[in-house]
Amino acid sequence: MTLVLTIESTCDETAAAVINDRLEVLGAVVASQEKFHERFGGVVPEIASRAHVERILPVIDSTLAKAGVTLADLDAIAVANRPGLAGSLLVGLMAAKTLALALDLPLIGIDHLQAHIYACRLAAGHDVFPCIGLIVSGGHSNIYRCETPLDFTPLGGTIDDAAGEAFDKVASMLGLGFPGGPALQRAAEKGDPRKFRLPRPLLDDDSRLEFSFSGLKTAVRYQLFGAGRPTMDAETLDPQLVADMAASFQAAVIDCLAGKAMLALDKTGFKRLCIGGGVAANRPFRERMEQLAAARKIELHIPPLSLCTDNAVMGAIALEKFNAGKFETLELEISAGLER
Ligand code: KG4
Numbered sequence: 001m002t003l004v005l006t007i008e009s010t011c012d013e014t015a016a017a018v019i020n021d022r023l024e025v026l027g028a029v030v031a032s033q034e035k036f037h038e039r040f041g042g043v044v045p046e047i048a049s050r051a052h053v054e055r056i057l058p059v060i061d062s063t064l065a066k067a068g069v070t071l072a073d074l075d076a077i078a079v080a081n082r083p084g085l086a087g088s089l090l091v092g093l094m095a096a097k098t099l100a101l102a103l104d105l106p107l108i109g110i111d112h113l114q115a116h117i118y119a120c121r122l123a124a125g126h127d128v129f130p131c132i133g134l135i136v137s138g139g140h141s142n143i144y145r146c147e148t149p150l151d152f153t154p155l156g157g158t159i160d161d162a163a164g165e166a167f168d169k170v171a172s173m174l175g176l177g178f179p180g181g182p183a184l185q186r187a188a189e190k191g192d193p194r195k196f197r198l199p200r201p202l203l204d205d206d207s208r209l210e211f212s213f214s215g216l217k218t219a220v221r222y223q224l225f226g227a228g229r230p231t232m233d234a235e236t237l238d239p240q241l242v243a244d245m246a247a248s249f250q251a252a253v254i255d256c257l258a259g260k261a262m263l264a265l266d267k268t269g270f271k272r273l274c275i276g277g278g279v280a281a282n283r284p285f286r287e288r289m290e291q292l293a294a295a296r297k298i299e300l301h302i303p304p305l306s307l308c309t310d311n312a313v314m315g316a317i318a319l320e321k322f323n324a325g326k327f328e329t330l331e332l333e334i335s336a337g338l339e340r
C-alpha cells in the first residue's frame with residue numbers, strides 16, 4: 001500500500017495528512033493561526049511564515065502519530081507549492097524537500113487550487129471529473145473547466161478582490177472580527193438582506209465569466225459611513241444595522257457567485273459543478289447552490305466544512321500524481337501567483 005505525507009502551508013494554516021492509495025486518511029492535523037492575525041483584521045504574511053516555521057515539525061509529528069506510522073513507512077512526500085503567500089509556501093516546501101532528501105523519497109508538488117476542487121472528489125467517494133470548478137477562498141475566486149483532477153483550463157475569475165477577502169474586509173468594517181466570513185454569516189442571520197441596495201458587479205454581463213468585489217466593498221463603506229469620511233468606527237454602528245448590512249452584502253456576493261457559476265455551466269454545456277475554498281463553507285451560499293442545482297438538474301459537489309477551508313487532506317490529489325509518476329526534483333520551487 002502506498003502512503004503519502006501531504007503538507008499544506010500556503011496561507012495561514014499549517015497542516016499535514018497521511019493518506020493511502022485508497023484515498024483513506026490515516027491521520028490529519030490543521031494548526032490554525034487565527035489568533036495571531038485577529039487583531040490585524042487579516043493575514044499578515046510575515047507573522048504567517050514565522051508561525052509556520054514554529055509549527056511545521058510538530059504538526060508533521062502529530063500527524064504521523066495520529067496515523068500510527070513512522071517516517072520509514074512513507075512512500076512519498078507531497079507539498080502544496082502554489083499558489084499562496086511566498087513566505088508561507090517556502091516553509092512547507094523546505095520541510096518537504098528536507099524529508100524527501102533525508103528519506104530518499106519522491107517529491108510531489110500540489111497545486112493548492114486543484115486540491116480545493118479535489119476535496120469534492122474525496123467527499124463524493126467517486127470520480128467527479130470532468131466538471132466546472134469554482135474556487136472561492138480568501139485569496140482566489142476562479143472558475144475552471146476541469147477535465148481531470150490535474151488538467152484545469154481557466155474560464156474566468158475575479159478582476160480585483162477574492163470573495164473571501166471581501167467577506168473579511170466588510171466584516172472588519174462592521175466590527176465583526178477575523179476571520180470575517182464565519183462572523184459575517186452569523187451576524188447576517190439576524191439581518192434583512194433587502195435592507196440595503198448593493199450592486200451585483202458584472203452579474204448582468206453574460207459575455208464575462210468574471211467577478212468584481214472591490215466596488216461592492218466600497219458601496220458598503222459609503223452606505224455605512226458616507227462618502228469621503230476618512231475615519232470609520234464600527235463601534236458606533238447599531239447592531240441591527242450591522243446585521244442588515246451583513247445580510248445585504250452576503251446576498252450580493254452569493255448572487256454574483258451563483259450567477260457566474262450557472263453562466264459557466266451554460267457556456268460549456270457541463271452538467272457537473274464542484275465548489276471548493278473557504279467561502280464554500282458559507283451556509284446560505286451552499287443552500288442557494290443546492291436549490292439552483294436541483295432546479296437545473298446539475299450534479300453539485302461541495303465538500304463538508306472542514307474540507308472547504310485550508311487543510312492537507314485535499315492534498316490527496318498527490319496520489320493522482322503518484323499513480324501517474326509525476327514527481328519533482330529537489331529543484332522544485334514555489335509559485336506565489338497564478339501563472340504556471
Ligand atoms: O480556502 P481558505 O481557508 O484559505 C485560502 O486559500 O484563502 O479560505 C479562507 C476564506 C476567508 O476569507 C474566510 O473569511 C472565508 O474563507 N470563509 C467564509 C466562511 N468560512 C470561511 N466566508 C463566508 N462564509 C463562511 N462561513
Ligand code: ZN
Nearest residue numbers: 116137277310
Ligand atoms: Zn485555500
